[in-house]
Amino acid sequence: MTNLGFTVEQKDCLQEIINVAMGLASDKLARFLNTFVHLQVPSIALVGANHIPAEFSGRYADTEAALVSQGFFGDEGVRGEAIVLYKMDNAHRIAELLGYEPGDSSEIEMLTDISSVLTTTFLNGLAQQIENSLSYSAPRILSSRHGNLSDVLQSTSFHWEHALKVDISYQLVDHSFNCDMILLIPDVAVSRIKVILDRILEEF
Amino acid sequence: MDHSWLSHPILARLNSGVIVIDDEYRIVFLNHFIERHASMALAEVAQQSLFEVFPDLPEAWLKRKLMSVLDLQSPAFSSWEQRQYIFKLPHLRPITSSSQYMAQNCTMLPLLDESTQQNFICILVEDATDAFVYQQHLSKTLIELEKANRQDGLTKVLNRRYWEEQLKQEIHRAQRYQHPLSLILFDLDKFKDLNDKYGHLGGDFVLIELSSLIGSLLRDSDLLGRYGGEEFGIVLPDTNGQGAMDVAERIRKAIADHPMLFNQQTIRVTLSIGVAELDPHHHLLHDDLIREADMALYNAKRNGRNRVCQFETKAVSRKLAQS
Structure with a gap:
């Protein structure tokens, strides 16, 4: 695993920014979902995007998995693709979580809805701290019950150079809910983030 | 340069719908696209509830979505792939769609x-009818393609390649779960004479007619396939030799008793049928089972046609083992 040229200080700073973004997201989510949301401090890792399929195919090998992708783009070359991975045994909890009535909506629609909420609240928090603002493409489900997750990840991550892995574990009072989030980002965005991190470190 | 004058003409000419509502879901703005498609004027519906103006909206679901936009200050999406439409509007391709x-x-x-x-919410409505129509055509074509790939072009029963694949799978299943399985092979008697007398169109007609008649005598789980020329096979899952003999006899009789009318001429045909039962303890290959049914079919031919024969050695050896 490579640190892609991040210094120790830069990496600590990024971790801190992500912690704060996660805190903002959990606060918003708690209010939205009307339940206490406990978010563990996410562990992050920067890896080459080509490592992603191997890392995740193991974890989701013996279960049905779903993968939802959503593009994001902001100013000054900050852009990428956010991927949220779920184990499908989680899926039936999502309706409860979102407060949907049975029959309101299909399983796929619920997955794209919850993914969009998780991705945009988290990334909005992140953007706010690096003084950027983001637009989003509509979430798309890339794989659900059928098909090999690692193949899908392969074809998705192929277009990107780097991946920021963020392990997110949401614990809600009445539900526990786990998923993985991966941010796939190109070289230019990584350089941009480094510049921003250095600026924050200087100000600090 | 001041660009603010641009927004009005662009909104008016935009080929997408723009609806703005306030935080109590009251309509603040509609662009021309929505006004024209929904046949309403902004002046008439302004300040009215979105859900009263569009009574077909999925209210509970949409309110939850709109609430997330207000609470989280982040965008929400809906795709035609999951929900064909939110606003019930006519589209511009009534003929092609x-x-x-x-x-x-x-x-x-x-x-x-x-x-x-x-706080306000802007709802953008993009017409995705083209994509929807292409997707529908694609799904239909894929289904037809898949069907064509497993069907015999003339008789519409399974083709040989697909039928043999299914036979292998059914044998595997029968062996694993220790279920009986039988195979029928049958052949149209004197097909060459038939072709000479009525022409190839007459021969084809008979093959089509008997395939459809036999198909109607089978269960959904039975697999009828064209093995070659005028030879067909039927895989009978969960059926022992005696059960398969009964089915075969029913088929033989139905065909023999069914005069076919071709170009104002009555054609009568008969079948010779061979039956073989899988012995799940002897791990038979599918070729072995076909060979046994083929030998039984040969016996039916040799014994005078229009009859059913069962492959016998297993029964004989079983009797020998008992005595």
Whole structure:
């Protein structure tokens, strides 16, 4: 695993920014979902995007998995693709979580809805701290019950150079809910983030 | 240069719908696209509830979505792939599309009026009918392609390649779960004479007619396939030799008793049928089972045609083992 040229200080700073973004997201989510949301401090890792399929195919090998992708783009070359991975045994909890009535909506629609909420609240928090603002493409489900997750990840991550892995574990009072989030980002965005991190470190 | 004058003409000419509502879901703005498609004027519906103006909206679901936009100040989306449309609007391709309503991609964006600090939601409605129609054609074509790939072109029963694949799978299943399985092979008697007398069209007609008649005598789980020329096979899952003999006899009789009318001439045909039962303890290959059914079929031919024969050695050896 490579640190892609991040210094120790830069990496600590990024971790801190992500912690704060996660805190903002959990606060918003708690209010939205009307339940206490406990978010563990996410562990992050920067890896080459080509490592992603191997890392995740193991974890989701013996279960049905779903993968939802959503593009994001902001100013000054900050852009990428956010991927949220779920184990499908989680899926039936999502309706409860979102407060949907049975029959309101299909399983796929619920997955794209919850993914969009998780991705945009988290990334909005992140953007706010690096003084950027983001637009989003509509979430798309890339794989659900059928098909090999690692193949899908392969074809998705192929277009990107780097991946920021963020392990997110949401614990809600009445539900526990786990998923993985991966941010796939190109070289230019990584350089941009480094510049921003250095600026924050200087100000600090 | 001041660009603010641009927004009005662009909104008016935009080929997508723009609806703005306030934080109590009251309509603040509709662009021409929505006014024209929904046959309503902004002046008439302004300040009315979105859900009263569009009574077909999925209210509970959409309110939850709109609430997320307000609470989280982040966008929400809806795709035609999951929900064909939110707003029930006619589309512009009534002839080429099988669907009556415009397929839509919708985006719900948070808006803030800086001067009053009031929150609004902008709903963008994109016409995705083209994509929807292409997708429908594609799904239909894929289904037809898949069917063509497993069907015999003339008789519409399974083709040989697919039928043999299914036979292998059924044998595997029967062996694993220790279920009986039988195979029928049958052959149209004196097919060459038939072709000489009525021409190849007459021969083809008979093959089509008997395939459809036999198909109607089988269960859904039985697999009828064209093995070659005038030879057909039927895989009978969960059926022992005696059961298969009964089915075969029913088929033989039905065909023999069924005169076919071709070009004002009555054609009568008969079948010779061979039956073989899988012995799950002897791990038979599918070729072995076909060979046994083929030998039984040969016996039916040799014994005078229009009859059913069962492959016998297993029964004989079983009797020998008992004595």
